[in-house]
Amino acid sequence: MNIVFHTLEGSISRALSDYLQAQFQLDMPVATEQPKQSDFGELALPVAFQLARQLKKAPKAIAEQLAAGLAGKIDGVAALEVANGYLNVRFDRGYYANQILTGNDQDTQEFSTRKTIVEHTNINPNKAAHIGHLRNAILGDTFVRMMKAMGTRVEVQNYIDNTGVQVADVVAAFHFLEKKTADEVRALTLQPRFDYLCWDLYAKISQLEDGKVWRGETIHEIEAGHGPLSEMGHIVADAIVECHLNTMLRLGVQYDVLPRESEILHLQFWASCFEQLKERKAIYLETEGKNSGCWVMPGSAFRENAGEEDSKVIVRSNGTVTYVGKDIAYQLWKFGLLGKDFYYRKLRTYADGHPCFVSQASPDGATPADFGNGVAVFNVIDSRQSYLQDVVAAGLRALGYNDQAARSIHFSYEMVALTPRTCVDLGIELSEEDKARPYVEVSGRKGLGVKADDLIDQLIARARVEVDSRHESKPEASRHLVAHQIAICALRYFMLKFTRTTVIAFDLQEALSFEGETGPYVQYAAVRAQNILRKTAERGLPLPNFKAVCNAGTFAAAFANEDLWQLLLDISRLDSILAAAVENGEPAALAKYAYQLAQGFSRFYHDFRVLDEPDEDRRNVLLWMTQYFATQLERTLSTLGIAVPEYM
């Protein structure tokens, strides 16, 4: 990895610190920032502002004194300038580029032995995935890729609630409404879009009054774990999980392990958790009021100024545990604090050889595996569940696990809604009030909304039209692959370019457009860079050995050009951008960076004709830039889960 910028920044900061220590006996860290405008140099130090009061001198005078004192004394720094009280640093461009070229490219990061857990996707296994689930999975998957790129060990979990009411509803629909037997349902699971069939069935039963009665009967049997309805529950859930895994695989999303609710029940995870909670007096048996007979967690555990009415029921008066209770047990397991574990079997092996495991209740036929036991846990769950996530963290705190509670991170994000015109495109009827809104939330329950696979299919079809119009002569399979890569890129980028707190108003036309700030624009820049490199070879000019033909001198000459220099700086910034994006938990920052990089290269591509450059030294530098750009952008895109097509 390249950390030239970071290294230089550090040595400049240190040089300033040392100087302040020597001259003024001041012991303080020196902050650096990126100047607002590029003509102020590469680094700006506002240090004089901080010192103004202490030294009782004007910032300008202090900055000038520092500039004079340090001039020519820092490696890699060409000039120190004072402007508006700032101390601005200009890098030695030849030195900087040469450091990148000769720098040690090998990955110096050590893989941490400590493991971070990311839980995402978590779709109820009762019907096809919809567009909201895509945001969850893409966000989670990208964050995983980002942490891995930083050298962190990550385990990806996808929790399967295979015994909940949602599955029960579909089972009830099959049994009571459709009068199907377990074997008949099993036969249905073999048809291509079983998840679509369940989607419609679920919508149907949700609107029936009888549904609630049937659901009650069904869920009772499912929770007991035996009987024909329970069997049908497993058939449905297992089949839908396969559908979801396949849908997600189209996006390049993979999992390490699927812990299931049925095992949490059968292995009695809750019982262990319940004992701990009672023992530590984290919960108590309420004897009066509306919660009489329930075990509750006092509101004061998770909320300031909480009153009696803020208490959260953990165990119902009938003795059954609530969702939050189970979630606390599950969270304890993730940290290795429960004292129990699942058994596992391999569910599938991905094309790259990576296995995906699923939990099972008995040791029979189990494969030894080491899951859970993380030092930090990221739960990718939409922002509406922040209250429940707070209660889970409070549960850990109440048990004395303060550290783990602090490392239980709710990686929240806002929902995906639809724009009114997209609702119209999809045939969803809107009230006049809704039509005036910027976006409309469509409930999956009504059977409306956008299915993930339909959206992906539409994106591929759209991309395919463009590919066909440009590359008639390419073989069918190749065009399909490229269209697929472009479609996934468009989708992933669209889901990632917004920050997590933004409600995405999904618009079909906008997502299907490949112009402007979109994934395909970024991809196109990467493809163009590859084209230059490939054409070089085709013209019989093999790529030079840059270390032999480029040096600080040739670099200094070429990078006297301001645009070239700014692009080089941007390209070299990847690692600091990535580090900040991981630190802030914001994949959008990396997506924005990819776009800026692509923009810079598109300008470069237009302004400089690399292969036609007559001056050999300059052509070598341009070629090196092209290669450096291609490498860095591909790293960025692969971290975003985006492939670079062979052509576009």
Place this chain on the structure above:
RNA sequence: GCGCCUGUAGCUCAGAUGGAUAGAGCAUUUGCCUUCGAAGCAAAGGGUCGGGGGUUCGAGUCCCUCCGGGCGCACCA
């Protein structure tokens, strides 16, 4: 009522740790294909950063307050 999030260009959004002239895309208008393919590039117009106070050398960013949106606050998951 309480809690969390949010208000930036006509529209959709970026603006980490307070910093120099607030940035992109879309839309609008206007130029650029003699193939490293225009899914591109260049240019123009468009802003009281919701209102008002405060903190300080300095506020889109921090604090208070008001106004406007969104989402939560179940013995549902």
